[in-house]
Amino acid sequence: MADAVLAAAGSDRPAASGGEGGVFSKTGFAWAWFEAARNPYYILIVIYVFAPYFARDIVGADILASGQLEGLSPEAAAAAAGAEGQAMVASLSKWAGLVAAFTAPFLGAAFDRGLRRKPLLLVCLSLISLISISLWWAIPGPEGFSTGTLMLLLIIAYVAYAYSEVSHNSMLPDAARLDALPAISGLALALGNAVATVMFIGLVVFFALPDAIGWPAPQALFGIDTSQYEQFRIAGPICGVWMLLSMWLFFANGRDTGVKGTSAVRAIREGAIGVFRTVRQAAHHKEAFKFLIARMLYADGMAALLMMGAVYVSLFLGWNLIELTIYAIWASAWAVAGGIFGGWLDQKMGPKNALVLELIAIVLILFFGLSITKDSALFGLIPNQQVWDVPFFSGTSDLLYLVQGALIAVFATANISSSRSMLVHVAPAHMRGEFFGLYAIAGTVTVWLGPLMVEQFTRASGDQRIGMSAIAILFFLGLAVLLTIKRETPAAKAL
Numbered sequence: 467m468a469d470a471v472l473a474a475a476g477s478d479r480p481a482a483s484g485g486e487g488g489v490f491s492k493t494g495f496a497w498a499w500f501e502a503a504r505n506p507y508y509i510l511i512v513i514y515v516f517a518p519y520f521a522r523d524i525v526g527a528d529i530l531a532s533g534q535l536e537g538l539s540p541e542a543a544a545a546a547a548g549a550e551g552q553a554m555v556a557s558l559s560k561w562a563g564l565v566a567a568f569t570a571p572f573l574g575a576a577f578d579r580g581l582r583r584k585p586l587l588l589v590c591l592s593l594i595s596l597i598s599i600s601l602w603w604a605i606p607g608p609e610g611f612s613t614g615t616l617m618l619l620l621i622i623a624y625v626a627y628a629y630s631e632v633s634h635n636s637m638l639p640d641a642a643r644l645d646a647l648p649a650i651s652g653l654a655l656a657l658g659n660a661v662a663t664v665m666f667i668g669l670v671v672f673f674a675l676p677d678a679i680g681w682p683a684p685q686a687l688f689g690i691d692t693s694q695y696e697q698f699r700i701a702g703p704i705c706g707v708w709m710l711l712s713m714w715l716f717f718a719n720g721r722d723t724g725v726k727g728t729s730a731v732r733a734i735r736e737g738a739i740g741v742f743r744t745v746r747q748a749a750h751h752k753e754a755f756k757f758l759i760a761r762m763l764y765a766d767g768m769a770a771l772l773m774m775g776a777v778y779v780s781l782f783l784g785w786n787l788i789e790l791t792i793y794a795i796w797a798s799a800w801a802v803a804g805g806i807f808g809g810w811l812d813q814k815m816g817p818k819n820a821l822v823l824e825l826i827a828i829v830l831i832l833f834f835g836l837s838i839t840k841d842s843a844l845f846g847l848i849p850n851q852q853v854w855d856v857p858f859f860s861g862t863s864d865l866l867y868l869v870q871g872a873l874i875a876v877f878a879t880a881n882i883s884s885s886r887s888m889l890v891h892v893a894p895a896h897m898r899g900e901f902f903g904l905y906a907i908a909g910t911v912t913v914w915l916g917p918l919m920v921e922q923f924t925r926a927s928g929d930q931r932i933g934m935s936a937i938a939i940l941f942f943l944g945l946a947v948l949l950t951i952k953r954e955t956p957a958a959k960a961l
Contacts (some may be wrong), residue, residue, distance in 0.1 A: 489649045494642035496719035498654035499928040503712040505658025507705040514794035518780035519698035521551030549783030553924045556917035562624030570632045575737030582724030590630040595709040597623040648887040659801035666795040672696040674788040686871030724848025755891040758850030764944025767937040770916025782930045797875040817888035824881040825945045835870040
């Protein structure tokens with residue numbers, strides 16, 4: 467069957483090589499280290515620190531200052547500004563995803579035709595780094611970049627991040643032997659979250675706590691001026707400089723099976739033809755395409771949940787930088803466990819069963835989180851009461867949301883690991899790069915379909931909780947398709 471599919475698809479691809487070695491082999495660890503260099507940008511900028519700052523202190527503050535909400539009570543005006551800030555961040559992600567979703571799959575197919583990954587990855591990471599550093603000038607008002615300029619920069623960085631994800635993911639099958647790939651995938655996510663956790667600790671200890679309680683120093687260190695929001699803006703340069711300094715290990719040791727001298731124009735053109743041909747021949751790869759559809763749906767919800775979660779809690783529960791940063795450290799630490807847990811779960815249950823368990827858990831955790839307000843939890847069953855007299859997380863609602871964050875971090879990270887492992891098992895061996903490109907639709911559609919639903923539900927209802935609840939629809943649909951996948955393809959077994 468694998469030979470027949472290869473003949474039908476054409477013979478313009480290099481033969482699949484496969485990897486050697488285990489988790490801590492030179493090439494395996496290099497592949498995992500890439501996430502340590504890149505993922506802190508996503509965790510700090512896209513999720514926890516910069517996105518809530520952009521929604522609240524740039525978009526929301528601009529709306530309040532414009533006079534558009536005059537006549538509303540302070541509480542109603544704050545809620546309206548918060549809803550618009552959430553919708554704006556969702557809109558930004560939507561447009562970035564639209565660009566990536568219709569271009570990234572052709573990159574994956576070009577890799578199958580000999581195009582080298584490392585040159586593109588170097589461009590993408592350098593671009594993300596420079597944009598991240600430039601976020602230092604994201605100052606509210608006329609002194610910094612305009613909102614439009616910031617949105618454009620963030621969209622470019624999002625697209626570059628999506629391209630780097632396709633390129634990096636397509637290198638996974640060649641990083642080590644097949645039985646080590648789930649553990650390597652989990653290790654990569656654990657490393658990325660571990661580095662982000664260290665960065666969060668630095669933000670809290672050096673900048674947030676001195677400003678709030680005068681400890682461990684009477685004021686923010688290194689001349690950071692919190693009145694100018696520098697405690698938020700500094701996250702960009704930290705991530706950008708770290709990426710530039712740390713990515714060398716991957717480029718020195720990562721295995722790129724592309725052929726030196728391959729024409730990029732030819733590879734992309736032939737890759738595009740191959741993508742359309744592969745889609746037309748979907749019947750030959752039925753189970754793999756079913757998984758891609760399932761992935762497309764639940765990954766839309768997953769990325770929207772991760773990207774919008776910190777924005778939601780910042781605006782809806784009123785958490786400030788210290789609470790958000792502590793929450794991020796807490797979640798990132800649990801995500802380290804989630805990466806390891808995901809690899810273990812894949813090996814014990816198989817990737818499909820692991821994904822089913824993870825998706826069911828995520829939906830339940832989502833609604834648990836949406837049940838929490840400043841006044842109560844579980845939709846009014848548990849009133850919010852002060853537990854102890856401390857500046858942060860003193861009420862039951864805050865503490866329950868911390869529990870929710872830990873659970874989401876574990877199961878979301880495990881889901882990402884299991885998804886990559888699942889594709890390695892169902893994709894034909896000689897078309898893995900192309901299928902990782904198609905897999906990018908699932909990952910990059912995430913950046914527009916999920917946020918689009920959050921944006922529209924939020925604006926239509928004027929309620930942030932209703933906007934976030936739309937994400938559950940995508941999880942249910944993805945789970946329904948995933949349950950129809952019956953077995954691995956014969957081509958996958960040839961791996």
